[in-house]
Amino acid sequence: MISTKGRYALRVMLDLAQQDTDSFIPLDEIAERQGISKKYLEIILKTLVSEKLLQGLRGKGGGYRLTRRPAAYTVGEILTLAEGSLATVACLQAGAEPCVRRDTCLTLPMWQQFDQLVHDFFFHITLEDLLKPPA
Amino acid sequence: MISTKGRYALRVMLDLAQQDTDSFIPLDEIAERQGISKKYLEIILKTLVSEKLLQGLRGKGGGYRLTRRPAAYTVGEILTLAEGSLATVACLQAGAEPCVRRDTCLTLPMWQQFDQLVHDFFFHITLEDLLKPPA
DNA sequence: TATTAACCTACTTTGTCAATAGGTTAATAG
DNA sequence: CTATTAACCTATTGACAAAGTAGGTTAATA
DSSP states (O other), rough: OOHHHHHHHHHHHHHHHHOOSOOOOOHHHHHHHHOOOOHHHHHHHHHHHTTTTTEEOOSSTEEEEESSSSGGGHHHHHHHHHHOOSSSHHHHSSTTOOOEEEEEEEESHHHHHHHHHHHHHHHHOOOHHHSOOOO | OOOOHHHHHHHHHHHHHHHSSOOBOOOHHHHHHHHHHHHHHHHHHHHHHHHHHHEEOSTTOOEEEEEEGGGOOOOEEEEEEHSOOOSSSSSGGGTTTOOOOTTTTTHHHHHHHHHHHHHHHTOOOOOOHHHOOOO
């Protein structure tokens, strides 16, 4: 289950991509347009800025803007960043301690296969793909 | 992210399938074998019994047993039951109130597509598939 | 120098996950 | 019959995260 953090992050990135401009767009504007709490968005954008997916500029005329072309962002990287991880089960998360049952676990191969599927799906969709009207 | 509820439910069903017997197996045994808290398992099995995936019998010689052949259970149905839902995003859950943005949402088609993928994956794996040693 | 707007720290509220505790009912064995 | 077994049932707990709030600080521009 993807939480609001991931979904909001994605919507903000798309919102910025839609504006199609090089100037900075203030958070107030984005929050209003998307109907998301301004203060809450702040927290989410912080991560996106620190990981260089967005550039932030303070003061008058400031705001946020993309650092790359929309085609150069994958949905997977945005979600992973905002959510912390896209792993389906705890034992497949990045820093997980090795599971005691991993050698005999009948379900592990299935989870691994599914994780691969999830990865392939989200890392092959770019922001640009989502901008195009659905077929 | 699948919680312990779903993962434990699946492991219990597999455990019972592995025993390959018609007699009832007490929860104590399953819990011990799987290394899961007995009391916690009770809660999970309650759901599985009420939905007829398992049959429970009280008293001496009692316990739990499958109601069908392992090939007649899909992983999807077990997970959906234990987790409540497999929906990826809130707006695609069973009783969700219709989203205000659904007509203009750029991400909705992607979530729908992903949900379909998840469904296809888990509802085409049976308990029997998992019993076979991985290739 | 006033205003704008990102940045930063801290807090609150709500809810779920995971588990525990203890009692009640039903089935069997002696 | 009665003791034992084991499912069934209700309630409670602690920990943690999700979602959002509040208010102050820094940096840029007009």
